[in-house]
Amino acid sequence: MTPLLSVKNVTKTFPAGRGKNGKKARVHAVNNISFDIYPGETFSVVGESGCGKSTTGRLVDHLLVPDSGEIWFDGCDISKLSDKEMRPIRKDIQMIFQDPNGSLNPRMRVEDLVAEPLLIHTDMSPAERMKVAHELLQVVGLGAKHAHRFPHEFSGGQRQRIGIARALTVRPKLIIADEPVSSLDVSIQAQVLNLMQQLQRDYELTYMFISHDLSVVEMISDRIAVMYLGSIVELADKKELYAHPRHPYTKALLSAVPIPDPTVQKDHALLEGDIPSTIDLPVGCPFQTRCPRCQADCKLKPIEPVDVGGGHMVACLHMEE
Template identity: 70%
Template sequence: MSEPLLSVKNMKKTFQANGGMFSKKKLVHAVNDVSFDIYPGETFSLVGESGCGKSTTGKLIDHLIIPDSGEIWFEGKEISKLTEKEMRSLRSDIQMVFQDPYGSLNPRMKVQDLIGEPLLIHTNMSAGERLKKVHELLGTVGLSPSHGERYPHEFSGGQRQRIGIARALTVQPKLIIADEPVSALDVSIQAQVLNLLQQLQKDFNLTYLFISHDLSVVEMISDRIGVMYLGTIVETAPKKELYANPRHPYTRALLSAVPIPDPDLTKERITLKGDLPSPSNPPSGCLFHTRCPHCTEKCKTQVPTPVEIAPGHIVKCHYPELTE
Protein backbone atom coordinates (compact mmCIF):
# COMPACT_ATOMS: atom_id res chain seq x y z
CA MET A 1 0.00 0.00 0.00
CA SER A 2 1.18 3.53 -0.76
CA GLU A 3 2.15 6.05 1.91
CA PRO A 4 -0.78 7.90 3.53
CA LEU A 5 -1.65 11.31 2.15
CA LEU A 6 -2.82 12.29 5.65
CA SER A 7 -1.93 10.80 9.03
CA VAL A 8 -3.57 11.87 12.28
CA LYS A 9 -1.78 10.64 15.40
CA ASN A 10 -3.18 10.81 18.95
CA MET A 11 -4.92 14.13 18.32
CA LYS A 12 -6.69 15.81 21.23
CA LYS A 13 -8.74 19.00 21.51
CA THR A 14 -10.58 20.49 24.47
CA PHE A 15 -12.67 23.64 24.72
CA GLN A 16 -13.58 25.74 27.72
CA ALA A 17 -17.31 25.85 28.37
CA ASN A 18 -18.96 28.33 30.71
CA GLY A 19 -20.49 26.40 33.59
CA GLY A 20 -22.87 29.19 34.61
CA MET A 21 -22.78 32.18 36.91
CA PHE A 22 -21.88 30.30 40.12
CA SER A 23 -19.97 27.31 38.74
CA LYS A 24 -16.49 26.81 37.39
CA LYS A 25 -15.68 26.71 33.71
CA LYS A 26 -15.61 23.16 32.36
CA LEU A 27 -13.33 21.51 29.84
CA VAL A 28 -15.17 19.86 26.96
CA HIS A 29 -13.21 16.93 25.51
CA ALA A 30 -14.22 17.36 21.86
CA VAL A 31 -11.54 15.13 20.30
CA ASN A 32 -9.92 12.53 22.51
CA ASP A 33 -6.84 10.63 21.24
CA VAL A 34 -7.91 10.23 17.59
CA SER A 35 -5.64 8.45 15.09
CA PHE A 36 -6.25 7.43 11.46
CA ASP A 37 -4.67 7.45 8.01
CA ILE A 38 -6.14 8.48 4.66
CA TYR A 39 -4.54 7.13 1.48
CA PRO A 40 -4.37 8.90 -1.91
CA GLY A 41 -7.51 8.53 -4.01
CA GLU A 42 -9.72 7.02 -1.32
CA THR A 43 -12.75 8.22 0.62
CA PHE A 44 -12.36 7.84 4.36
CA SER A 45 -15.53 8.60 6.29
CA LEU A 46 -16.06 9.60 9.91
CA VAL A 47 -19.51 8.69 11.21
CA GLY A 48 -21.22 9.01 14.58
CA GLU A 49 -23.88 10.82 16.58
CA SER A 50 -24.10 14.61 16.66
CA GLY A 51 -21.52 16.03 19.04
CA CYS A 52 -19.10 13.11 18.76
CA GLY A 53 -16.26 15.28 17.42
CA LYS A 54 -16.45 14.58 13.67
CA SER A 55 -16.65 18.19 12.50
CA THR A 56 -14.05 19.31 15.04
CA THR A 57 -11.69 16.69 13.60
CA GLY A 58 -12.19 18.14 10.11
CA LYS A 59 -11.53 21.69 11.33
CA LEU A 60 -8.37 20.57 13.12
CA ILE A 61 -7.02 19.00 9.93
CA ASP A 62 -7.83 22.14 7.94
CA HIS A 63 -6.04 24.24 10.59
CA LEU A 64 -9.18 26.25 11.36
CA ILE A 65 -8.49 25.35 15.00
CA ILE A 66 -5.28 24.07 16.62
CA PRO A 67 -5.03 20.72 18.47
CA ASP A 68 -3.95 20.65 22.12
CA SER A 69 -1.69 17.68 21.43
CA GLY A 70 -1.00 15.03 18.82
CA GLU A 71 0.25 15.29 15.25
CA ILE A 72 -1.22 15.86 11.80
CA TRP A 73 0.97 14.79 8.88
CA PHE A 74 0.19 15.77 5.29
CA GLU A 75 2.37 14.41 2.48
CA GLY A 76 5.07 13.54 5.00
CA LYS A 77 5.09 16.98 6.64
CA GLU A 78 3.87 17.72 10.17
CA ILE A 79 1.36 20.57 9.80
CA SER A 80 -0.45 20.86 13.15
CA LYS A 81 2.05 23.34 14.57
CA LEU A 82 2.43 25.56 11.50
CA THR A 83 1.62 29.25 11.79
CA GLU A 84 -1.21 30.65 9.66
CA LYS A 85 1.38 32.22 7.34
CA GLU A 86 3.19 28.87 6.95
CA MET A 87 -0.11 27.12 6.38
CA ARG A 88 -1.11 29.47 3.55
CA SER A 89 0.85 27.53 0.93
CA LEU A 90 -1.05 24.36 1.92
CA ARG A 91 -4.48 25.96 1.62
CA SER A 92 -4.66 25.04 -2.06
CA ASP A 93 -3.96 21.37 -1.21
CA ILE A 94 -6.60 21.03 1.53
CA GLN A 95 -10.08 22.42 0.88
CA MET A 96 -13.40 22.16 2.74
CA VAL A 97 -16.99 21.72 1.59
CA PHE A 98 -19.36 22.75 4.38
CA GLN A 99 -22.77 21.51 5.50
CA ASP A 100 -24.50 24.83 4.89
CA PRO A 101 -23.47 26.07 1.44
CA TYR A 102 -25.38 29.33 1.86
CA GLY A 103 -23.56 30.11 5.12
CA SER A 104 -20.17 29.59 3.46
CA LEU A 105 -20.92 31.80 0.42
CA ASN A 106 -20.78 35.60 0.64
CA PRO A 107 -24.32 36.73 -0.29
CA ARG A 108 -23.00 40.03 -1.70
CA MET A 109 -20.71 38.41 -4.26
CA LYS A 110 -21.64 36.97 -7.63
CA VAL A 111 -21.07 33.26 -8.02
CA GLN A 112 -18.29 33.75 -10.58
CA ASP A 113 -16.42 36.00 -8.13
CA LEU A 114 -16.92 33.52 -5.27
CA ILE A 115 -15.53 30.63 -7.30
CA GLY A 116 -12.73 32.75 -8.75
CA GLU A 117 -11.58 34.16 -5.39
CA PRO A 118 -9.16 31.29 -4.58
CA LEU A 119 -7.59 31.75 -8.02
CA LEU A 120 -7.02 35.42 -7.22
CA ILE A 121 -5.25 34.47 -3.98
CA HIS A 122 -3.27 31.38 -5.03
CA THR A 123 -2.45 31.99 -8.74
CA ASN A 124 -1.18 34.70 -11.08
CA MET A 125 -4.01 34.27 -13.60
CA SER A 126 -5.38 37.30 -15.38
CA ALA A 127 -9.04 38.29 -14.93
CA GLY A 128 -9.90 36.71 -18.29
CA GLU A 129 -8.12 33.47 -17.43
CA ARG A 130 -9.89 33.30 -14.07
CA LEU A 131 -13.30 33.80 -15.68
CA LYS A 132 -12.59 31.07 -18.24
CA LYS A 133 -11.58 28.68 -15.44
CA VAL A 134 -14.72 29.56 -13.46
CA HIS A 135 -16.92 28.79 -16.48
CA GLU A 136 -15.17 25.43 -16.89
CA LEU A 137 -15.75 24.57 -13.24
CA LEU A 138 -19.41 25.56 -13.39
CA GLY A 139 -19.82 23.13 -16.26
CA THR A 140 -17.92 20.45 -14.35
CA VAL A 141 -20.41 20.58 -11.44
CA GLY A 142 -23.48 20.64 -13.69
CA LEU A 143 -24.16 24.38 -13.90
CA SER A 144 -23.91 26.76 -16.86
CA PRO A 145 -21.59 29.78 -17.33
CA SER A 146 -24.63 32.08 -17.11
CA HIS A 147 -25.12 30.99 -13.49
CA GLY A 148 -21.91 32.87 -12.67
CA GLU A 149 -23.73 36.21 -13.02
CA ARG A 150 -26.19 35.36 -10.25
CA TYR A 151 -26.00 35.66 -6.45
CA PRO A 152 -26.16 32.72 -3.98
CA HIS A 153 -29.73 33.45 -2.83
CA GLU A 154 -30.97 32.82 -6.38
CA PHE A 155 -30.08 29.11 -6.19
CA SER A 156 -31.57 26.02 -4.56
CA GLY A 157 -29.73 24.17 -1.79
CA GLY A 158 -28.43 21.53 -4.18
CA GLN A 159 -27.19 24.15 -6.64
CA ARG A 160 -25.48 26.10 -3.84
CA GLN A 161 -23.69 22.93 -2.75
CA ARG A 162 -22.48 22.47 -6.35
CA ILE A 163 -21.14 26.03 -6.20
CA GLY A 164 -19.34 25.21 -2.95
CA ILE A 165 -17.80 22.12 -4.57
CA ALA A 166 -16.71 24.16 -7.63
CA ARG A 167 -15.09 26.71 -5.30
CA ALA A 168 -13.16 23.92 -3.53
CA LEU A 169 -11.94 22.59 -6.89
CA THR A 170 -10.53 25.87 -8.21
CA VAL A 171 -7.01 25.37 -6.84
CA GLN A 172 -6.78 21.64 -7.67
CA PRO A 173 -6.72 20.33 -4.08
CA LYS A 174 -5.34 16.93 -3.10
CA LEU A 175 -7.65 16.50 -0.09
CA ILE A 176 -11.24 17.67 0.27
CA ILE A 177 -12.85 17.63 3.71
CA ALA A 178 -16.60 17.29 3.11
CA ASP A 179 -18.40 18.11 6.37
CA GLU A 180 -22.00 16.83 6.19
CA PRO A 181 -22.21 18.06 2.57
CA VAL A 182 -25.62 16.51 1.83
CA SER A 183 -27.39 16.45 5.21
CA ALA A 184 -29.35 19.66 4.48
CA LEU A 185 -30.56 18.43 1.06
CA ASP A 186 -33.57 16.41 -0.07
CA VAL A 187 -32.89 12.69 -0.53
CA SER A 188 -33.11 12.86 -4.35
CA ILE A 189 -30.68 15.80 -4.42
CA GLN A 190 -28.38 13.99 -1.98
CA ALA A 191 -27.91 11.18 -4.50
CA GLN A 192 -27.08 13.67 -7.28
CA VAL A 193 -24.45 15.43 -5.17
CA LEU A 194 -22.92 12.12 -4.01
CA ASN A 195 -22.72 10.92 -7.62
CA LEU A 196 -21.07 14.21 -8.57
CA LEU A 197 -18.49 13.83 -5.78
CA GLN A 198 -17.66 10.30 -6.92
CA GLN A 199 -17.28 11.40 -10.55
CA LEU A 200 -15.07 14.34 -9.57
CA GLN A 201 -12.91 12.00 -7.50
CA LYS A 202 -12.21 9.93 -10.61
CA ASP A 203 -11.73 12.93 -12.92
CA PHE A 204 -9.45 14.95 -10.60
CA ASN A 205 -7.80 12.16 -8.57
CA LEU A 206 -9.22 13.55 -5.34
CA THR A 207 -8.98 12.18 -1.81
CA TYR A 208 -11.93 12.75 0.54
CA LEU A 209 -12.45 12.94 4.27
CA PHE A 210 -16.23 12.57 4.34
CA ILE A 211 -18.00 13.49 7.58
CA SER A 212 -21.58 12.35 8.17
CA HIS A 213 -24.04 11.03 10.74
CA ASP A 214 -25.95 9.08 8.06
CA LEU A 215 -24.76 5.49 7.64
CA SER A 216 -26.72 4.97 4.42
CA VAL A 217 -24.96 7.96 2.82
CA VAL A 218 -21.58 6.78 4.11
CA GLU A 219 -22.16 3.31 2.65
CA MET A 220 -22.67 4.81 -0.80
CA ILE A 221 -19.48 6.85 -0.99
CA SER A 222 -16.85 5.35 1.37
CA ASP A 223 -13.86 3.09 0.93
CA ARG A 224 -13.07 2.93 4.64
CA ILE A 225 -15.03 4.12 7.68
CA GLY A 226 -14.11 5.31 11.17
CA VAL A 227 -16.88 5.22 13.78
CA MET A 228 -16.62 7.99 16.40
CA TYR A 229 -18.09 8.02 19.89
CA LEU A 230 -17.61 10.80 22.44
CA GLY A 231 -14.53 12.22 20.70
CA THR A 232 -12.70 8.97 19.98
CA ILE A 233 -12.69 6.43 17.13
CA VAL A 234 -14.01 3.09 18.38
CA GLU A 235 -13.87 1.10 15.13
CA THR A 236 -12.19 1.47 11.73
CA ALA A 237 -12.65 -0.91 8.81
CA PRO A 238 -13.09 -1.16 5.04
CA LYS A 239 -16.72 -0.44 4.14
CA LYS A 240 -17.80 -3.98 3.23
CA GLU A 241 -16.10 -5.43 6.30
CA LEU A 242 -17.71 -2.91 8.65
CA TYR A 243 -21.24 -3.44 7.37
CA ALA A 244 -20.89 -7.23 7.20
CA ASN A 245 -19.00 -7.74 10.47
CA PRO A 246 -19.35 -4.81 12.92
CA ARG A 247 -17.51 -5.70 16.12
CA HIS A 248 -17.90 -2.74 18.45
CA PRO A 249 -21.27 -2.69 20.26
CA TYR A 250 -21.76 0.98 19.37
CA THR A 251 -21.23 0.29 15.65
CA ARG A 252 -23.72 -2.59 15.81
CA ALA A 253 -26.30 -0.32 17.44
CA LEU A 254 -25.81 2.38 14.78
CA LEU A 255 -26.16 -0.12 11.93
CA SER A 256 -29.27 -1.68 13.46
CA ALA A 257 -30.96 1.74 13.28
CA VAL A 258 -30.44 2.13 9.50
CA PRO A 259 -33.87 1.73 7.83
CA ILE A 260 -34.39 -1.05 5.29
CA PRO A 261 -36.20 0.07 2.10
CA ASP A 262 -37.98 -3.30 1.73
CA PRO A 263 -41.15 -3.30 3.93
CA ASP A 264 -41.22 -7.12 3.97
CA LEU A 265 -37.82 -7.34 5.64
CA THR A 266 -37.31 -6.73 9.33
CA LYS A 267 -34.23 -6.68 11.53
CA GLU A 268 -33.57 -6.52 15.23
CA ARG A 269 -33.11 -2.98 16.52
CA ILE A 270 -30.45 -2.62 19.21
CA THR A 271 -31.57 0.01 21.71
CA LEU A 272 -28.82 1.58 23.79
CA LYS A 273 -29.70 2.20 27.42
CA GLY A 274 -28.84 5.43 29.17
CA ASP A 275 -28.07 8.89 27.83
CA LEU A 276 -24.99 9.98 25.92
CA PRO A 277 -22.46 11.12 28.57
CA SER A 278 -21.34 14.73 28.60
CA PRO A 279 -18.02 15.41 26.83
CA SER A 280 -17.21 17.74 29.75
CA ASN A 281 -17.36 14.76 32.12
CA PRO A 282 -16.48 11.64 30.08
CA PRO A 283 -16.67 8.23 31.78
CA SER A 284 -13.55 6.50 33.09
CA GLY A 285 -12.16 3.43 31.33
CA CYS A 286 -13.98 2.66 28.09
CA LEU A 287 -16.00 5.73 27.12
CA PHE A 288 -18.87 3.52 25.96
CA HIS A 289 -19.19 1.44 29.14
CA THR A 290 -22.17 3.41 30.52
CA ARG A 291 -24.33 2.24 27.58
CA CYS A 292 -22.70 -1.07 26.66
CA PRO A 293 -24.64 -4.35 27.13
CA HIS A 294 -21.35 -6.25 27.66
CA CYS A 295 -19.86 -3.93 30.30
CA THR A 296 -17.60 -5.44 33.00
CA GLU A 297 -15.53 -3.98 35.85
CA LYS A 298 -12.54 -3.93 33.51
CA CYS A 299 -14.47 -1.72 31.07
CA LYS A 300 -15.22 0.76 33.86
CA THR A 301 -11.59 1.25 34.86
CA GLN A 302 -9.29 0.45 31.91
CA VAL A 303 -9.10 2.27 28.59
CA PRO A 304 -9.20 -0.37 25.81
CA THR A 305 -6.27 -0.66 23.43
CA PRO A 306 -7.14 -0.69 19.69
CA VAL A 307 -6.84 -4.25 18.33
CA GLU A 308 -6.61 -5.26 14.65
CA ILE A 309 -8.95 -8.25 14.34
CA ALA A 310 -8.74 -8.51 10.53
CA PRO A 311 -6.69 -6.69 7.86
CA GLY A 312 -7.53 -2.99 8.29
CA HIS A 313 -10.29 -3.75 10.83
CA ILE A 314 -9.38 -2.10 14.15
CA VAL A 315 -11.64 -2.17 17.22
CA LYS A 316 -11.21 -0.23 20.47
CA CYS A 317 -12.96 -2.70 22.77
CA HIS A 318 -11.92 -5.12 25.53
CA TYR A 319 -14.29 -7.84 24.27
CA PRO A 320 -14.77 -7.58 20.46
CA GLU A 321 -15.43 -11.35 20.32
CA LEU A 322 -18.70 -10.84 22.26
CA THR A 323 -20.28 -9.17 19.22
CA GLU A 324 -19.52 -12.00 16.81
Protein backbone atom coordinates in the same frame (compact mmCIF):
# COMPACT_ATOMS: atom_id res chain seq x y z
CA MET B 1 1.53 3.22 0.15
CA THR B 2 2.25 6.31 2.21
CA PRO B 3 -0.80 8.02 3.62
CA LEU B 4 -1.74 11.49 2.36
CA LEU B 5 -2.97 12.48 5.77
CA SER B 6 -1.95 11.04 9.11
CA VAL B 7 -3.73 12.04 12.27
CA LYS B 8 -1.77 10.89 15.31
CA ASN B 9 -3.15 10.95 18.86
CA VAL B 10 -4.97 14.24 18.37
CA THR B 11 -6.91 15.73 21.26
CA LYS B 12 -8.97 18.91 21.27
CA THR B 13 -10.87 20.46 24.16
CA PHE B 14 -12.83 23.68 24.43
CA PRO B 15 -13.34 25.83 27.51
CA ALA B 16 -16.87 25.55 28.90
CA GLY B 17 -17.20 28.02 31.75
CA ARG B 18 -16.86 26.61 35.25
CA GLY B 19 -17.86 23.14 36.35
CA LYS B 20 -19.61 22.02 39.53
CA ASN B 21 -16.52 22.19 41.71
CA GLY B 22 -15.65 25.69 40.54
CA LYS B 23 -12.75 24.54 38.41
CA LYS B 24 -12.57 25.58 34.80
CA ALA B 25 -14.48 22.93 32.87
CA ARG B 26 -13.50 21.80 29.41
CA VAL B 27 -15.53 20.07 26.73
CA HIS B 28 -13.58 17.11 25.39
CA ALA B 29 -14.51 17.29 21.74
CA VAL B 30 -11.89 14.94 20.33
CA ASN B 31 -9.93 12.42 22.42
CA ASN B 32 -6.70 10.89 21.27
CA ILE B 33 -7.81 9.88 17.80
CA SER B 34 -5.52 8.46 15.11
CA PHE B 35 -6.23 7.54 11.52
CA ASP B 36 -4.61 7.62 8.08
CA ILE B 37 -6.12 8.66 4.79
CA TYR B 38 -4.54 7.26 1.62
CA PRO B 39 -4.46 9.01 -1.76
CA GLY B 40 -7.50 8.41 -3.92
CA GLU B 41 -9.77 6.94 -1.26
CA THR B 42 -12.91 8.20 0.40
CA PHE B 43 -12.52 8.05 4.14
CA SER B 44 -15.72 8.59 6.07
CA VAL B 45 -16.19 9.65 9.64
CA VAL B 46 -19.62 8.77 11.04
CA GLY B 47 -21.22 9.29 14.40
CA GLU B 48 -24.17 10.99 16.04
CA SER B 49 -24.35 14.74 16.61
CA GLY B 50 -21.80 16.03 19.05
CA CYS B 51 -19.40 13.12 18.72
CA GLY B 52 -16.60 15.33 17.42
CA LYS B 53 -16.65 14.50 13.74
CA SER B 54 -16.95 18.09 12.55
CA THR B 55 -14.28 19.13 15.03
CA THR B 56 -12.03 16.49 13.47
CA GLY B 57 -12.65 18.00 10.04
CA ARG B 58 -11.87 21.50 11.29
CA LEU B 59 -8.70 20.25 12.97
CA VAL B 60 -7.50 18.70 9.73
CA ASP B 61 -8.31 21.95 7.89
CA HIS B 62 -6.36 23.92 10.52
CA LEU B 63 -9.40 26.02 11.37
CA LEU B 64 -8.79 24.70 14.87
CA VAL B 65 -5.44 23.89 16.44
CA PRO B 66 -5.20 20.61 18.39
CA ASP B 67 -4.27 20.64 22.08
CA SER B 68 -1.94 17.72 21.54
CA GLY B 69 -1.05 15.25 18.81
CA GLU B 70 0.21 15.62 15.28
CA ILE B 71 -1.47 16.02 11.91
CA TRP B 72 0.80 15.08 9.04
CA PHE B 73 -0.30 16.16 5.59
CA ASP B 74 1.81 15.26 2.59
CA GLY B 75 4.96 14.82 4.64
CA CYS B 76 4.59 17.91 6.82
CA ASP B 77 3.25 18.34 10.35
CA ILE B 78 0.59 21.03 9.97
CA SER B 79 -0.73 20.93 13.51
CA LYS B 80 1.73 23.51 14.84
CA LEU B 81 1.92 25.86 11.88
CA SER B 82 0.81 29.47 12.20
CA ASP B 83 -2.04 30.70 10.00
CA LYS B 84 0.47 32.35 7.74
CA GLU B 85 2.66 29.26 7.35
CA MET B 86 -0.48 27.22 6.70
CA ARG B 87 -1.67 29.44 3.86
CA PRO B 88 0.31 27.83 1.00
CA ILE B 89 -0.73 24.35 2.20
CA ARG B 90 -4.41 25.33 2.07
CA LYS B 91 -4.14 25.11 -1.70
CA ASP B 92 -4.00 21.33 -1.27
CA ILE B 93 -6.75 21.01 1.35
CA GLN B 94 -10.16 22.37 0.47
CA MET B 95 -13.37 22.04 2.38
CA ILE B 96 -17.02 21.64 1.43
CA PHE B 97 -19.40 22.78 4.13
CA GLN B 98 -22.73 21.53 5.35
CA ASP B 99 -24.72 24.71 4.92
CA PRO B 100 -24.59 25.83 1.29
CA ASN B 101 -26.48 29.03 2.15
CA GLY B 102 -24.05 30.21 4.77
CA SER B 103 -20.83 29.10 3.15
CA LEU B 104 -21.20 31.37 0.13
CA ASN B 105 -20.69 35.08 0.69
CA PRO B 106 -24.09 36.51 -0.27
CA ARG B 107 -22.51 39.66 -1.66
CA MET B 108 -20.20 38.03 -4.18
CA ARG B 109 -21.05 36.84 -7.66
CA VAL B 110 -20.84 33.12 -8.30
CA GLU B 111 -17.87 33.43 -10.66
CA ASP B 112 -15.94 35.48 -8.07
CA LEU B 113 -16.78 32.95 -5.37
CA VAL B 114 -15.57 30.06 -7.47
CA ALA B 115 -12.44 31.93 -8.59
CA GLU B 116 -11.54 33.14 -5.10
CA PRO B 117 -9.09 30.30 -4.26
CA LEU B 118 -7.28 31.05 -7.53
CA LEU B 119 -6.99 34.70 -6.57
CA ILE B 120 -5.42 33.73 -3.27
CA HIS B 121 -3.17 30.89 -4.35
CA THR B 122 -2.14 31.60 -7.93
CA ASP B 123 -1.04 34.64 -9.91
CA MET B 124 -3.43 34.11 -12.80
CA SER B 125 -4.85 37.11 -14.60
CA PRO B 126 -8.53 37.91 -13.96
CA ALA B 127 -9.46 36.64 -17.41
CA GLU B 128 -7.74 33.30 -16.81
CA ARG B 129 -9.42 32.98 -13.42
CA MET B 130 -12.85 33.60 -14.91
CA LYS B 131 -12.15 31.04 -17.63
CA VAL B 132 -11.32 28.36 -15.05
CA ALA B 133 -14.33 29.36 -12.94
CA HIS B 134 -16.69 29.11 -15.90
CA GLU B 135 -15.21 25.72 -16.87
CA LEU B 136 -15.74 24.39 -13.37
CA LEU B 137 -19.26 25.72 -13.14
CA GLN B 138 -19.93 23.74 -16.28
CA VAL B 139 -18.30 20.66 -14.76
CA VAL B 140 -20.68 20.79 -11.80
CA GLY B 141 -23.61 21.33 -14.11
CA LEU B 142 -24.21 25.06 -13.84
CA GLY B 143 -23.77 26.90 -17.11
CA ALA B 144 -21.36 29.78 -17.46
CA LYS B 145 -24.42 31.87 -18.19
CA HIS B 146 -25.28 31.82 -14.50
CA ALA B 147 -21.80 32.89 -13.46
CA HIS B 148 -22.66 36.53 -12.86
CA ARG B 149 -25.61 35.72 -10.58
CA PHE B 150 -25.59 35.93 -6.80
CA PRO B 151 -25.88 32.84 -4.54
CA HIS B 152 -29.41 33.65 -3.35
CA GLU B 153 -30.70 33.11 -6.86
CA PHE B 154 -29.83 29.40 -6.74
CA SER B 155 -31.47 26.40 -5.08
CA GLY B 156 -29.80 24.52 -2.23
CA GLY B 157 -28.43 21.76 -4.44
CA GLN B 158 -27.12 24.27 -6.95
CA ARG B 159 -25.44 26.24 -4.17
CA GLN B 160 -23.76 23.11 -2.88
CA ARG B 161 -22.48 22.44 -6.41
CA ILE B 162 -21.06 25.98 -6.44
CA GLY B 163 -19.28 25.11 -3.20
CA ILE B 164 -17.89 21.96 -4.82
CA ALA B 165 -16.73 23.92 -7.86
CA ARG B 166 -14.94 26.36 -5.59
CA ALA B 167 -13.18 23.55 -3.76
CA LEU B 168 -11.99 22.13 -7.09
CA THR B 169 -10.48 25.26 -8.66
CA VAL B 170 -7.02 24.87 -7.13
CA ARG B 171 -6.86 21.10 -7.74
CA PRO B 172 -6.56 20.13 -4.08
CA LYS B 173 -5.14 16.80 -2.99
CA LEU B 174 -7.64 16.41 -0.15
CA ILE B 175 -11.23 17.59 0.07
CA ILE B 176 -12.85 17.60 3.47
CA ALA B 177 -16.60 17.32 2.98
CA ASP B 178 -18.36 18.19 6.24
CA GLU B 179 -21.89 16.81 5.89
CA PRO B 180 -22.09 18.11 2.32
CA VAL B 181 -25.53 16.64 1.61
CA SER B 182 -27.33 16.59 4.94
CA SER B 183 -29.13 19.88 4.33
CA LEU B 184 -30.39 18.73 0.93
CA ASP B 185 -33.46 16.78 -0.19
CA VAL B 186 -32.88 13.07 -0.70
CA SER B 187 -33.21 13.32 -4.49
CA ILE B 188 -30.73 16.19 -4.60
CA GLN B 189 -28.45 14.28 -2.21
CA ALA B 190 -28.03 11.48 -4.72
CA GLN B 191 -27.30 14.00 -7.46
CA VAL B 192 -24.58 15.71 -5.43
CA LEU B 193 -23.07 12.41 -4.26
CA ASN B 194 -22.93 11.12 -7.83
CA LEU B 195 -21.23 14.32 -8.88
CA MET B 196 -18.69 13.96 -6.08
CA GLN B 197 -17.92 10.38 -7.06
CA GLN B 198 -17.55 11.34 -10.68
CA LEU B 199 -15.24 14.22 -9.82
CA GLN B 200 -13.18 11.89 -7.65
CA ARG B 201 -12.52 9.68 -10.67
CA ASP B 202 -11.88 12.56 -13.05
CA TYR B 203 -9.64 14.64 -10.79
CA GLU B 204 -8.09 11.85 -8.67
CA LEU B 205 -9.38 13.38 -5.48
CA THR B 206 -9.12 12.12 -1.93
CA TYR B 207 -12.16 12.73 0.24
CA MET B 208 -12.53 12.95 3.96
CA PHE B 209 -16.27 12.61 4.22
CA ILE B 210 -18.03 13.54 7.44
CA SER B 211 -21.62 12.43 7.87
CA HIS B 212 -24.20 11.10 10.29
CA ASP B 213 -26.15 9.41 7.54
CA LEU B 214 -25.18 5.74 7.25
CA SER B 215 -26.84 5.19 3.89
CA VAL B 216 -24.93 8.13 2.40
CA VAL B 217 -21.70 6.82 3.90
CA GLU B 218 -22.34 3.34 2.54
CA MET B 219 -22.75 4.76 -0.93
CA ILE B 220 -19.62 6.85 -1.11
CA SER B 221 -16.98 5.45 1.26
CA ASP B 222 -13.98 3.18 0.90
CA ARG B 223 -13.12 3.11 4.59
CA ILE B 224 -15.16 4.24 7.56
CA ALA B 225 -14.30 5.42 11.06
CA VAL B 226 -17.08 5.32 13.65
CA MET B 227 -16.83 8.00 16.31
CA TYR B 228 -18.49 8.04 19.70
CA LEU B 229 -17.98 10.77 22.29
CA GLY B 230 -14.78 12.08 20.73
CA SER B 231 -13.11 8.71 20.20
CA ILE B 232 -12.86 6.43 17.21
CA VAL B 233 -14.42 3.15 18.35
CA GLU B 234 -14.12 1.22 15.12
CA LEU B 235 -12.36 1.72 11.79
CA ALA B 236 -12.62 -0.65 8.83
CA ASP B 237 -13.24 -1.08 5.13
CA LYS B 238 -16.80 -0.31 4.18
CA LYS B 239 -17.71 -3.90 3.23
CA GLU B 240 -16.05 -5.33 6.32
CA LEU B 241 -17.71 -2.80 8.61
CA TYR B 242 -21.21 -3.28 7.24
CA ALA B 243 -20.84 -7.06 7.11
CA HIS B 244 -19.00 -7.68 10.38
CA PRO B 245 -19.35 -4.82 12.83
CA ARG B 246 -17.40 -5.76 15.97
CA HIS B 247 -17.91 -2.86 18.35
CA PRO B 248 -21.28 -2.89 20.20
CA TYR B 249 -21.85 0.77 19.28
CA THR B 250 -21.32 0.12 15.57
CA LYS B 251 -23.71 -2.82 15.78
CA ALA B 252 -26.38 -0.67 17.39
CA LEU B 253 -25.79 2.11 14.88
CA LEU B 254 -26.10 -0.20 11.87
CA SER B 255 -29.17 -1.94 13.21
CA ALA B 256 -30.88 1.46 13.37
CA VAL B 257 -30.63 1.99 9.61
CA PRO B 258 -34.09 1.56 8.12
CA ILE B 259 -34.50 -1.09 5.42
CA PRO B 260 -37.09 -0.12 2.79
CA ASP B 261 -38.79 -3.52 2.94
CA PRO B 262 -41.68 -4.09 5.39
CA THR B 263 -41.29 -7.88 5.29
CA VAL B 264 -37.78 -7.87 6.72
CA GLN B 265 -37.73 -8.55 10.43
CA LYS B 266 -34.87 -6.85 12.21
CA ASP B 267 -33.57 -7.44 15.67
CA HIS B 268 -32.81 -3.92 16.83
CA ALA B 269 -29.88 -3.64 19.19
CA LEU B 270 -31.59 -0.87 21.11
CA LEU B 271 -29.36 1.27 23.27
CA GLU B 272 -30.37 2.40 26.71
CA GLY B 273 -29.32 5.48 28.61
CA ASP B 274 -27.97 8.78 27.40
CA ILE B 275 -24.67 9.99 26.06
CA PRO B 276 -22.47 11.04 29.00
CA SER B 277 -21.50 14.68 29.29
CA THR B 278 -18.44 15.59 27.25
CA ILE B 279 -17.25 17.72 30.18
CA ASP B 280 -16.89 14.79 32.64
CA LEU B 281 -15.85 11.92 30.43
CA PRO B 282 -16.05 8.45 31.96
CA VAL B 283 -12.70 6.82 32.64
CA GLY B 284 -12.04 3.91 30.34
CA CYS B 285 -14.32 3.05 27.46
CA PRO B 286 -16.49 6.03 26.41
CA PHE B 287 -19.36 3.66 25.61
CA GLN B 288 -19.46 1.97 29.04
CA THR B 289 -22.64 3.73 30.23
CA ARG B 290 -24.76 2.29 27.44
CA CYS B 291 -22.95 -0.86 26.43
CA PRO B 292 -24.79 -4.19 26.82
CA ARG B 293 -21.45 -6.04 27.11
CA CYS B 294 -19.83 -3.69 29.59
CA GLN B 295 -17.77 -5.33 32.36
CA ALA B 296 -15.67 -4.11 35.25
CA ASP B 297 -12.40 -3.89 33.32
CA CYS B 298 -13.98 -1.50 30.76
CA LYS B 299 -13.99 1.25 33.38
CA LEU B 300 -10.33 1.09 34.39
CA LYS B 301 -8.21 2.63 31.67
CA PRO B 302 -8.59 4.02 28.14
CA ILE B 303 -9.16 1.30 25.57
CA GLU B 304 -6.53 1.08 22.81
CA PRO B 305 -7.80 0.06 19.38
CA VAL B 306 -6.58 -3.36 18.27
CA ASP B 307 -6.26 -4.67 14.73
CA VAL B 308 -8.52 -7.68 14.33
CA GLY B 309 -7.26 -8.36 10.81
CA GLY B 310 -7.01 -6.52 7.49
CA GLY B 311 -6.77 -3.07 9.06
CA HIS B 312 -10.05 -3.50 10.94
CA MET B 313 -9.42 -1.58 14.18
CA VAL B 314 -11.76 -2.02 17.13
CA ALA B 315 -11.51 -0.31 20.50
CA CYS B 316 -13.31 -2.84 22.68
CA LEU B 317 -12.20 -5.36 25.29
CA HIS B 318 -15.20 -7.63 24.91
CA MET B 319 -15.99 -7.36 21.23
CA GLU B 320 -18.26 -9.88 19.56
CA GLU B 321 -16.50 -12.65 17.69
